[in-house]
Amino acid sequence: MELFQYLPEVLSGWNLVILIVGTVVGLLLGATPGLSPTMAVALLIPFTFQMDTSSGLILLGVIYTATVAGGAVTAILVNIPGSPANIATMLDGHPMAKSGRATEALHYCFISSGIGGVIGVLVLIFFTPLLADFALGFGPSELFWIAILGITVIGSLGGTTVLKGLLAGAVGIWISLIGFNPVAGTERFMFTDHLQGGVTIIPALIGLFAIPQVFQMVEDARRGRGGKTFGMEHRPLWASIVYNLSRVRALGIGSVVGVLVGLIPGAGGQIAGLIAYDQNKKFSRNPEAYGKGEPDGVIASETSNSSMVGASLVPMLSLGIPGSPTAAVLLGGLLIQGLFPGPDLFTQHASVAWTFMGALLVSQVLMMVFGLYISRFSRYVIQIPKQHMAAAVAILAVFGTYSVQNSTSDVIIMMTMGCAMYFAMRFGFGPGPVVLGIILGPIAETNLLQGQMLGQAMDGTFQYFFTGGVNLLLIFLCVLSIGYSVAAEFKVRARQRRQSTGRTVEVES
Amino acid sequence: MMSHRKHRFTALATLLMAMGLAAASFMPNLPGYEFPQMTALVAVGIAAIMVLLAWVPKQPVTAADEEPIPWGGIWPLILILAGFLWVMEWLGFFATSYIAFFLIILIYSPQRISLRGAIKGAVITGLFLGVLYLIFVALLRVQVPQGILI
Numbered sequence: 001m002e003l004f005q006y007l008p009e010v011l012s013g014w015n016l017v018i019l020i021v022g023t024v025v026g027l028l029l030g031a032t033p034g035l036s037p038t039m040a041v042a043l044l045i046p047f048t049f050q051m052d053t054s055s056g057l058i059l060l061g062v063i064y065t066a067t068v069a070g071g072a073v074t075a076i077l078v079n080i081p082g083s084p085a086n087i088a089t090m091l092d093g094h095p096m097a098k099s100g101r102a103t104e105a106l107h108y109c110f111i112s113s114g115i116g117g118v119i120g121v122l123v124l125i126f127f128t129p130l131l132a133d134f135a136l137g138f139g140p141s142e143l144f145w146i147a148i149l150g151i152t153v154i155g156s157l158g159g160t161t162v163l164k165g166l167l168a169g170a171v172g173i174w175i176s177l178i179g180f181n182p183v184a185g186t187e188r189f190m191f192t193d194h195l196q197g198g199v200t201i202i203p204a205l206i207g208l209f210a211i212p213q214v215f216q217m218v219e220d221a222r223r224g225r226g227g228k229t230f231g232m233e234h235r236p237l238w239a240s241i242v243y244n245l246s247r248v249r250a251l252g253i254g255s256v257v258g259v260l261v262g263l264i265p266g267a268g269g270q271i272a273g274l275i276a277y278d279q280n281k282k283f284s285r286n287p288e289a290y291g292k293g294e295p296d297g298v299i300a301s302e303t304s305n306s307s308m309v310g311a312s313l314v315p316m317l318s319l320g321i322p323g324s325p326t327a328a329v330l331l332g333g334l335l336i337q338g339l340f341p342g343p344d345l346f347t348q349h350a351s352v353a354w355t356f357m358g359a360l361l362v363s364q365v366l367m368m369v370f371g372l373y374i375s376r377f378s379r380y381v382i383q384i385p386k387q388h389m390a391a392a393v394a395i396l397a398v399f400g401t402y403s404v405q406n407s408t409s410d411v412i413i414m415m416t417m418g419c420a421m422y423f424a425m426r427f428g429f430g431p432g433p434v435v436l437g438i439i440l441g442p443i444a445e446t447n448l449l450q451g452q453m454l455g456q457a458m459d460g461t462f463q464y465f466f467t468g469g470v471n472l473l474l475i476f477l478c479v480l481s482i483g484y485s486v487a488a489e490f491k492v493r494a495r496q497r498r499q500s501t502g503r504t505v506e507v508e509s
Numbered sequence: 510m511m512s513h514r515k516h517r518f519t520a521l522a523t524l525l526m527a528m529g530l531a532a533a534s535f536m537p538n539l540p541g542y543e544f545p546q547m548t549a550l551v552a553v554g555i556a557a558i559m560v561l562l563a564w565v566p567k568q569p570v571t572a573a574d575e576e577p578i579p580w581g582g583i584w585p586l587i588l589i590l591a592g593f594l595w596v597m598e599w600l601g602f603f604a605t606s607y608i609a610f611f612l613i614i615l616i617y618s619p620q621r622i623s624l625r626g627a628i629k630g631a632v633i634t635g636l637f638l639g640v641l642y643l644i645f646v647a648l649l650r651v652q653v654p655q656g657i658l659i
Contacts, residue, residue, distance in 0.1 A: 164574075167555045170555065171526075174545060174549060174552065177544060181541035184540050184541035186540060188537075188545060189533060189545070211590075214586070215586060218582065218583065218613065219579055219582050385614075385618070386617075387618055388614055388633065390613055390617065391613035391614050391634075394593075394613065395606045395641070398593065399602070402653060403653070408594075408597070411597070415594055419590070426578050428519075441548075444544075448544060
């Protein structure tokens with residue numbers, strides 16, 4: 001297997017240093033309230049330019065892995081999930097910490113994350129090349145529909161409501177079209193000199209994910225949110241390992257749910273954790289213990305959100321459809337390095353692809369080892385005041401954006417988009433669909449224009465885009481993803497209507 | 510949660526924004542604008558559905574995802590960020606960052622402003638920017654905007 005061929009490269013001097021430093025930094029970033037995995041990866045992309053392609057991608061991958069696991073620390077200790085993926089961990093992790101079992105909860109968190117993470121990466125290693133081979137025969141029409149599918153799935157699953165998610169995706173596509181038409185070369189929407197180069201991925205990523213967090217953190221700081229509400233006990237690690245490995249059902253449900261949710265583009269880690277938690281509770285003999293400090297709740301949710309990480313990269317690396325918002329940011333990092341997802345990645349850049357996947361596998365083990373060691377110091381990290389974090393993130397956002405092209409225009413674009421996103425978020429729009437629109441918009445347009453030319457030379461444009469098994473399957477999936485989300489939203493609305501006592505406001509007739 | 514009137518206002522503002530995108534896409538009437546036009550039309554369609562749903566009578570407002578903007582808390586940050594962009598090239602990145610960092614931690618500290626707190630804030634700011642300078646500028650030679658200061 002090709003993985004073994006490239007494994008020595010993963011463990012070579014520089015890459016090993018990146019893996020170790022990235023794991024430690026990722027765990028600390030994840031354990032810092034307010035720093036989500038998506039934002040951490042977005043902030044680090046500019047600094048990977050100094051590295052070779054493999055090392056840069058390894059750093060981003062390992063940060064993704066470690067921040068998701070590290071996010072559980074704040075969820076357990078202070079009842080604030082470090083990332084949305086850790087919401088389910090909070091439900092039983094924090095009650096355990098409050099009752100003086102914080103060390104035990106942190107042990108289960110990192111052991112389960114390691115097990116789930118390894119399973120997720122194994123799925124990535126075995127499934128990605130197969131799916132990429134399938135994509136080998138895709139032409140512009142199929143690639144166009146894949147781009148649209150990517151936007152519809154994250155648009156419909158990533159936001160709070162389907163319409164808002166889809167609208168945010170459409171706005172993201174429109175923003176990505178500022179600049180030059182890729183075929184005709186026409187200049188478009190350059191309202192100021194700052195938009196001469198269009199809106200590139202880095203300023204958009206950093207602005208959309210980091211700046212709204214800065215606003216959120218200063219708001220929290222003003223309200224004085226936080227405070228120590230946990231007790232850390234001394235507990236032998238061996239006892240936790242034995243107990244954790246004996247919880248086969250929680251580990252099994254967590255892994256299966258995490259992998260399945262990760263493979264569905266756009267579903268996101270928070271869904272994986274919550275579904276696994278819910279299913280485990282349903283199968284439990286003691287469901288009333290959940291929410292009061294049940295270790296199985298922590299084990300199932302952490303196994304699930306970590307196995308989701310590897311699986312969410314399967315559609316991203318093989319088809320260019322990210323499985324989660326952080327995978328969308330990683331896709332941006334991949335494109336910036338001049339690499340395009342799909343079969344070419346495994347033929348022309350096989351060393352990069354296999355080294356990256358091998359590094360993710362090693363990073364799961366490192367994350368578990370360092371996580372268990374570092375967790376005892378996490379009490380210090382979570383005490384960093386929010387206003388300090390906000391200031392640091394704001395400065396790093398400016399620094400990272402400027403350093404890519406030495407362009408003040410990029411900084412202005414980043415800041416403007418970030419502030420606009422903060423206001424949009426107050427009205428229920430999420431940054432995930434906008435980013436995906438910005439990344440997939442140019443891919444969709446280029447393939448649409450190429451397809452139009454091919455179609456005119458063949459049976460006509462309509463026939464080219466709307467016939468053929470794969471085209472029809474992709475169109476069906478687009479409709480299905482929107483239809484499913486609409487149905488799910490109607491269900492939620494109906495439930496809310498039934499429970500609408502006080503929470504909702506009737507419209508005056 | 511917002512009132513129904515504000516929910517309608519959000520939907521209307523969304524429609525206006527989408528129509529703005531459509532106007533910008535259709536006005537030039539040049540080749541090469543087809544895809545932006547398609548995108549803008551889709552945005553207008555989605556926004557129109559949102560407006561229609563906001564006007565459906567006897568429906569409960571399910572706008573739990575909408576929150577009012579806390580202007581009272583965020584306006585100093587907006588001023589600091591705007592000022593950062595304004596003076597960064599004139600003053601230099603590190604000098605501007607020092608001022609911005611210091612102001613953020615001072616203004617948003619939950620404790621009352623005191624001389625001791627200000628000195629502590631100034632030292633923390635200096636340490637953070639010192640580490641940033643050493644790693645990225647001195648070691649990795651990353652370029653930052655240069656002004657009359659550093």
